[in-house]
Amino acid sequence: MEDFNYTPSVIEPKWQQRWADEGAFRTPSDPEELRSKPKFYVLDMFPYPSGAGLHVGHPEGYTATDVIARMKRMQGFNVLHPMGWDAFGLPGERAAVREGKHPAEIMTRNIDNFRGQIQRLGFSYDWEREVNTSSVDYYRWTQWIFLKLYEQDLAYMADEPVNWCPALGTVLANEEVKDGRYVETGDVVERRLMRQWMLKITLYAQRLLDDLDDLDWPESVKEMQRNWIGRSRGADVTFAIDGHDRDFTVFTTRPDTLFGATYCVLAPEHPLVAEITTDGQREAVDTYISEAANKSELDRTDLAKTKSGVFTGAYAVNPVNAQKIPIWVADYVLLSYGTGAIMAVPGHDERDHEFARTFDLPIIEVVSGGSKPIEEEAFTDCNDGVLVNSSGDQGLDLNGLKVPKAVNATIAWLGDKGLGEEKIQYRLRDWLFSRQRYWGEPFPIIHTDDGEVVPLPEDALPVALPAIDQYRPTEDGRPPLARAGDDWLRVTLPDGRTATRETNTMPQWAGSCWYYLRYLDPTNDREAWSEEAENYWMPVDLYVGGVEHAVLHLLYVRFWHKVLYDCGLVHTKEPFQKLFNQGMILAHSYRDEGGKYYHSDEVEEKEDAFFTRETGTPVNHQIEKMSKSKLNVVNPDDVINAYGADAMRLYELFMGPLEVQKPWQMKGVEGVNRFLHRVWRLVVDTKTGELNTRITNDAAASNDQLNRVLHKTIKKVVSDTETLQMNTAIAQMMIFVNEATTAETLPREILSAFLRLLGPYAPHLCEELWSKLDGEELLAHASWPLHDEALCQDDLINIVVQVNGKKREELQVPKDTAKEDLERLALASEKVRKYLEGKEPRRVIVVPGRLVNIVV
RNA sequence: GCCGGAGUGGCGGAAUGGUAGACGCCAAGGACUUAAAAUCCUUUGUCCGUAGGGGCGUGCGGGUUCGAUUCCCGCCUCCGGCACCA
Numbered sequence: 022m023e024d025f026n027y028t029p030s031v032i033e034p035k036w037q038q039r040w041a042d043e044g045a046f047r048t049p050s051d052p053e054e055l056r057s058k059p060k061f062y063v064l065d066m067f068p069y070p071s072g073a074g075l076h077v078g079h080p081e082g083y084t085a086t087d088v089i090a091r092m093k094r095m096q097g098f099n100v101l102h103p104m105g106w107d108a109f110g111l112p113g114e115r116a117a118v119r120e121g122k123h124p125a126e127i128m129t130r131n132i133d134n135f136r137g138q139i140q141r142l143g144f145s146y147d148w149e150r151e152v153n154t155s156s157v158d159y160y161r162w163t164q165w166i167f168l169k170l171y172e173q174d175l176a177y178m179a180d181e182p183v184n185w186c187p188a189l190g191t192v193l194a195n196e197e198v199k200d201g202r203y204v205e206t207g208d209v210v211e212r213r214l215m216r217q218w219m220l221k222i223t224l225y226a227q228r229l230l231d232d233l234d235d236l237d238w239p240e241s242v243k244e245m246q247r248n249w250i251g252r253s254r255g256a257d258v259t260f261a262i263d264g265h266d267r268d269f270t271v272f273t274t275r276p277d278t279l280f281g282a283t284y285c286v287l288a289p290e291h292p293l294v295a296e297i298t299t300d301g302q303r304e305a306v307d308t309y310i311s312e313a314a315n316k317s318e319l320d321r322t323d324l325a326k327t328k329s330g331v332f333t334g335a336y337a338v339n340p341v342n343a344q345k346i347p348i349w350v351a352d353y354v355l356l357s358y359g360t361g362a363i364m365a366v367p368g369h370d371e372r373d374h375e376f377a378r379t380f381d382l383p384i385i386e387v388v389s390g391g392s393k394p395i396e397e398e399a400f401t402d403c404n405d406g407v408l409v410n411s412s413g414d415q416g417l418d419l420n421g422l423k424v425p426k427a428v429n430a431t432i433a434w435l436g437d438k439g440l441g442e443e444k445i446q447y448r449l450r451d452w453l454f455s456r457q458r459y460w461g462e463p464f465p466i467i468h469t470d471d472g473e474v475v476p477l478p479e480d481a482l483p484v485a486l487p488a489i490d491q492y493r494p495t496e497d498g499r500p501p502l503a504r505a506g507d508d509w510l511r512v513t514l515p516d517g518r519t520a521t522r523e524t525n526t527m528p529q530w531a532g533s534c535w536y537y538l539r540y541l542d543p544t545n546d547r548e549a550w551s552e553e554a555e556n557y558w559m560p561v562d563l564y565v566g567g568v569e570h571a572v573l574h575l576l577y578v579r580f581w582h583k584v585l586y587d588c589g590l591v592h593t594k595e596p597f598q599k600l601f602n603q604g605m606i607l608a609h610s611y612r613d614e615g616g617k618y619y620h621s622d623e624v625e626e627k628e629d630a631f632f633t634r635e636t637g638t639p640v641n642h643q644i645e646k647m648s649k650s651k652l653n654v655v656n657p658d659d660v661i662n663a664y665g666a667d668a669m670r671l672y673e674l675f676m677g678p679l680e681v682q683k684p685w686q687m688k689g690v691e692g693v694n695r696f697l698h699r700v701w702r703l704v705v706d707t708k709t710g711e712l713n714t715r716i717t718n719d720a721a722a723s724n725d726q727l728n729r730v731l732h733k734t735i736k737k738v739v740s741d742t743e744t745l746q747m748n749t750a751i752a753q754m755m756i757f758v759n760e761a762t763t764a765e766t767l768p769r770e771i772l773s774a775f776l777r778l779l780g781p782y783a784p785h786l787c788e789e790l791w792s793k794l795d796g797e798e799l800l801a802h803a804s805w806p807l808h809d810e811a812l813c814q815d816d817l818i819n820i821v822v823q824v825n826g827k828k829r830e831e832l833q834v835p836k837d838t839a840k841e842d843l844e845r846l847a848l849a850s851e852k853v854r855k856y857l858e859g860k861e862p863r864r865v866i867v868v869p870g871r872l873v874n875i876v877v
Numbered sequence: 878g879c880c881g882g883a884g885u886g887g888c889g890g891a892a893u894g895g896u897a898g899a900c901g902c903c904a905a906g907g908a909c910u911u912a913a914a915a916u917c918c919u920u921u922g923u924c925c926g927u928a929g930g931g932g933c934g935u936g937c938g939g940g941u942u943c944g945a946u947u948c949c950c951g952c953c954u955c956c957g958g959c960a961c962c963a
Contacts (some may be wrong), residue, residue: 026915199959241881241958248880248959255963273963286963328961353961361962371878372961448962568957675901677890681883682956689889692901695916702916749891752900761898762917821896826944828896866943872895876943 025710027701029665033785037143045801046145049099049704055557060553061098062558063090064537064597065575066566067105067152069529070131075138076647077655077673077685082565082603084673085745087144087561091781092742094145095805099557102145103540105152106132109160110529111189111205114460118492124460128155138657142666143273143784144258145801150543154532155460158540162549163485163531164465166581166674169588171466175221176454178474182290182357183453185213190494191457192217194528195450196249196573217466218455218525222580226250226447228594229579237599239680242571248571251448256432258364258441260285262297263345269293269337272359272446273402275369277419277427278433279341279389280411283377285348286330286372288356289313296854297348299334306331306350308463328376339364340440341431342413351376359446367399374399387411390425452577454528457500459492467512469520476648484522500524533574534581537561537596544805555591567605575600601745604681608653613642620652644684655685667783668694674782693751697786699758704772704790712793715768721770730760731771732812738778739808747782754779768818769794774806822847822874824856840867847873 040046049055063086068079083104090102108128112494117124132153139146152159159347170176184193188208192692196621197203198210222229233243255274262268272287287294289310298306309331325692330351335347353365353372367377377384389409391400402408403424411427412418415432418425435441455464463484465477477484487502487509495503502524503510512520541554575597582596611619611631619640631640647654660669671693677683706713721728734757741750757775761767773795778789780800791800814836822830830852834843844865847853857877864876 244881245958251959253962271963275963277900351961353963354963359961365963370963372963375961411961446962508917514930524918594918675889683889686902688902696901698915748889749900752891817897823944824897826942831896864943866895868895872944874895874943 025705025707027698027705027786029667029697029785030662031821033141033143033666034790036785036788037140039799040143040145040801041148043311043799045799046147047149048101048103048147052544052553055099056159057581057757058097058099060101060558061090061093061563062101062561063093063563064102064540064561065104066564067107067533067536068135069107069110069112069113070128070135072127072131072650074131074134075657077657077660078567078591078606078647080139080142080657080669081606081673083139084142084670085601085603085679085747086563086565087142087146087670088674088742088747088781089745091145091784091801092739094801095777095780095803101150101540102147103150103543104139104144104146105150105536105540106135106154107533107536108132108153108155109461109527109532111458111460113155114492115456117460117501123488124492125155128153141661142657142670145784147835150540150542150645152535152536152539153626154611157483157485158546160462160532162719163527164460164484165479165549166535166585167178167462167527167850168465168476168479168482169590170220170581170584173584173587175224175584176575177221178216178221179219180214180216181219181453183215183217185215186210192455194453194530194573196452196576212631216454220452220454220580222452222577223449225583227250227445227543229449229576232579232583234593236595236597238597239568239600239602239666242568242575242600245571246576249449249510249576253446253448256435256441257291257360257443257447258340258435258446260340260364261499262293262348263336263338265297265335267293267296269362270360270441270490271362271364272444273364274446275366275424275428276431276441277408277411277422277424278340278366278369278387279417279431280413280419281368281385282339282346283367283383283385284346284365285337286354286365286376287333287348288354288361288364289350289352290356291350291361293362294333294350297333297335302332302334306333309350314427316352316859317424328372328379330376332378332380337364340435340438341415341417343415343676347382349376349380357450357476358448368395370401371399371401378737385410398702443651452580454531455525456528457494458526459486459489459501461528463502463526464523466523467514467520468523469514469518472520472770475514475520485711500526502526508773526828530574530577534578537564537578538585538591559591560595561597562595562699563599563601565601565603568602586757596624603679604683605646606655606676607644607682607684608647608651608655609684609686610643610645610651611644613638613640615683618652634871647685649818660690664690664694665697665785666784667697671697671775671783672749675751677748679745679747696755696758697783699762700783700786701790703761704776704794715765715767716772716794717766717768719767719768721774724764724766724768724771725762727760727767727771729812729815730757731774732808735774735778735808736810736813737808742781751782754782776800777803777806801811818870820847820870822853823872823874824853825876826874829853829856836870838869843867843869843873847875 042224065083065086090100094100113124113128116127175746184198186193186203186208192215193203193210201210203210230247230252233246253274255272256276257270257272258276258817259268259270304778330349333348333350335348336345339346367373368386369388378555387408387410388406390406406424408419408422419430422430432443463486465482465484467475487505489501489504491504492501494500510522514520538550541558542550545551580593580594585591586594609621611624619633623633624640625634625789631642632638633640645651657669668690672690675693676689704713734753737753738750776787776791788800816836817833818836820832820834821828822832830850832846834864844867860877862875862877866874
């Protein structure tokens with residue numbers, strides 16, 4: 022009987038099919054059409070298709086971009102809104118080993134699963150532009166870009182101390198290691214000397230820093246990148262070694278404190294250590310160095326609390342006063358930063374101070390202004406301190422100068438004497454770009470038997486991954502690709518020389534460094550992308566994704582883009598003009614005393630406490646990151662089955678501000694579900710299946726009140742959608758529906774405009790209602806409604822009357838009531854007079870259209 | 878330790894100098910129903926009062942202002958990032 026209700030399970034597949042059949046979201050490519058309209062490129066960070074499938078965190082960002090894409094299309098933009106797969110990488114390879122299948126097979130399966138889940142949400146992606154970083158049609162161009170980097174002299178092989186992860190059997194980039202562990206898995210990482218591919222990202226450090234300023238990115242992400250790049254200005258200073266015909270250079274940001282340098286420190290790995298150590302100290306130094314070498318990165322950071330070190334027996338000569346100061350070895354100095362050697366100024370550096378106190382080295386004050394005696398605490402302020410005890414017989418006198426001037430004076434003096442120079446130092450290191458894995462892009466590089474590294478010519482691409490039977494390293498420790506047969510591994514050059522292919526592969530980041538460019542022209546088999554497409558669509562207007570990529574992906578991708586810019590292959594300096602980070606979605610979890618987790622179905626609430634249903638065991642309730650082990654993962658499929666994709670979409674955005682973390686609450690989905698049912702009943706009479714009998718063909722103005730709410734709603738939905746404040750856009754549409762539900766008439770024109778507003782948010786429902794109300798054309802292609810500012814202003818407005826800043830009365834007045842009239846009306850009010858208690862107002866503040874405040 | 882961000886009802890949150898708590902959830906009461914679900918209506922920050930009404934209230938303490946959730950200063954707590962970077 023009542024088959025006229027809103028049934029998402031019926032209408033959602035129907036409209037998805039229709040959109041697909043009509044190619045409704047195909048990106049325009051006809052030159053005439055491209056010329057005639059403005060463009061909008063809205064991009065999601067493409068997912069890594071894991072075996073676990075989609076969780077509700079993924080669609081949050083995807084829904085936001087889809088709403089924007091759909092609105093922009095209706096507003097007359099050519100929209101590029103693509104989706105693809107970041108499909109190379111470690112987890113796929115591990116799953117392959119586990120299941121005894123080829124990684125490509127695993128990935129195809131996972132991708133099909135992801136695509137199916139994503140498509141159920143009705144996103145308006147142009148699936149004809151789907152990319153997969155692990156397909157050979159894609160990675161041949163990743164290899165091609167590597168050749169560009171190589172040509173620009175930005176790729177090199179070096180024997181470097183690298184982060185080696187024994188558990189994974191591969192090296193990792195600095196960005197992938199934190200506190201001595203791999204950030205993804207927590208596996209311990211150690212230092213190892215290995216010959217590896219590096220990319221010279223450090224050459225771009227300054228540009229990567231400078232160009233952040235003009236980007237419309239969250240300030241926190243920019244700041245994280247600035248910190249990661251870590252620029253500091255200072256000086257390289259050369260110290261002679263007493264009794265040796267040798268010297269060494271230190272980097273310092275405080276050359277002004279040279280007179281306070283009472284010792285120097287070399288990193289344990291510093292090449293000079295062995296040479297200068299005196300016989301008497303040799304045993305102690307050797308012991309210390311081997312201990313330091315055996316410490317893992319983890320230990321070296323964990324032991325941060327106490328300083329250790331040993332005296333070499335040698336002395337350096339301080340260039341400013343020719344004094345001899347002892348040279349120590351200590352592991353608080355890192356070989357990998359600066360020169361691996363420092364001058365220590367315990368009076369004005371906390372670490373040096375701690376070290377000096379531990380080993381009873383002299384502490385000299387050379388900058389005055391500290392609040393405690395210099396023996397007790399280092400004075401590190403570098404703005405207002407004034408130099409003291411800082412003149413010497415070598416001609417430098419800094420006494421009386423403030424720190425910034427003293428820094429410059431010292432740098433100038435060092436330059437004149439040839440003892441040093443200004444130096445800009447970055448924390449950023451070159452990018453370790455090779456991995457000992459199978460499931461990644463092979464390098465387009467061969468090593469000739471006579472020892473030369475030769476890049477392949479472009480026409481030799483792609484270098485396809487060979488089939489191998491095992492994905493483990495070889496018995497003698499070479500990467501898995503070394504297991505390939507000689508028909509792959511061995512190459513003969515045109516000049517007759519024989520060579521072996523590079524067996525390392527590129528890291529997972531490689532494919533994601535340029536995928537936004539491949540979307541521009543994804544089926545091009547002659548070039549990575551065409552110039553015309555790049556000129557038209559770039560830069561990306563909006564890029565949405567999780568904040569976990571703030572440094573890694575977003576720094577690497579900017580670097581590659583700048584290289585491509587220098588090669589004349591892209592026309593913008595930066596790839597992503599606007600970046601938005603969506604917040605993580607958390608979930609309620611329940612855990613008993615013993616740490617055992619329970620699913621929310623197994624738990625009930627009694628008087629503000631939670632207990633298991635079965636046994637009544639008390640459990641703690643908390644809000645945490647979703648994870649399998651915590652039994653609190655929300656699966657989007659379950660939500661769609663219960664409420665439909667439109668409710669899912671709407672709830673994802675209604676939960677709260679897009680950028681903050683927030684907990685998933687099923688009750689909230691019910692709320693938006695109710696809203697969608699109410700929208701349905703505005704249009705459909707659920708008893709007859711016909712149109713709601715309140716719908717009229719009269720002009721919108723025939724229901725003035727509802728029409729005004731509509732125009733306010735249009736205005737707010739547009740501005741809030743553009744700024745991604747979609748929670749308040751939805752709230753405003755709820756206000757409209759509340760008003761319309763009780764309205765006596767529903768002019769067709771008004772409903773039509775409303776459906777177009779809601780369409781980007783709840784596209785299936787709105788297409789269905791639109792087809793009932795308006796007929797032929799797809800709602801997705803309808804034109805966007807415009808608001809009339811005059812209708813957004815009410816004729817009668819409420820004016821608040823305050824006495825001494827407290828609200829005491831509310832007056833309803835015509836909207837343009839003059840200041841004087843407002844004041845007169847307020848003072849005439851009986852309630853107000855009561856609060857004045859006969860006193861004369863001292864002052865009256867009138868804000869037209871808002872309030873009157875009477876001060877007595 | 879340093880650098881960001883945040884703290885508002887029972888809950889998610891709204892309001893960036895002008896009516897604090899929009900919108901939604903939960904809860905209570907009512908209508909419809911044989912009944913339930915669904916739907917619709919009403920109430921819902923807190924305290925005092927039968928009520929009219931009033932006091933208090935945006936982490937804490939100060940300040941600026943006619944007026945502060947919003948701006949400034951000092952603290953507390955939580956979240957995120959970085960951390961022997963010379």
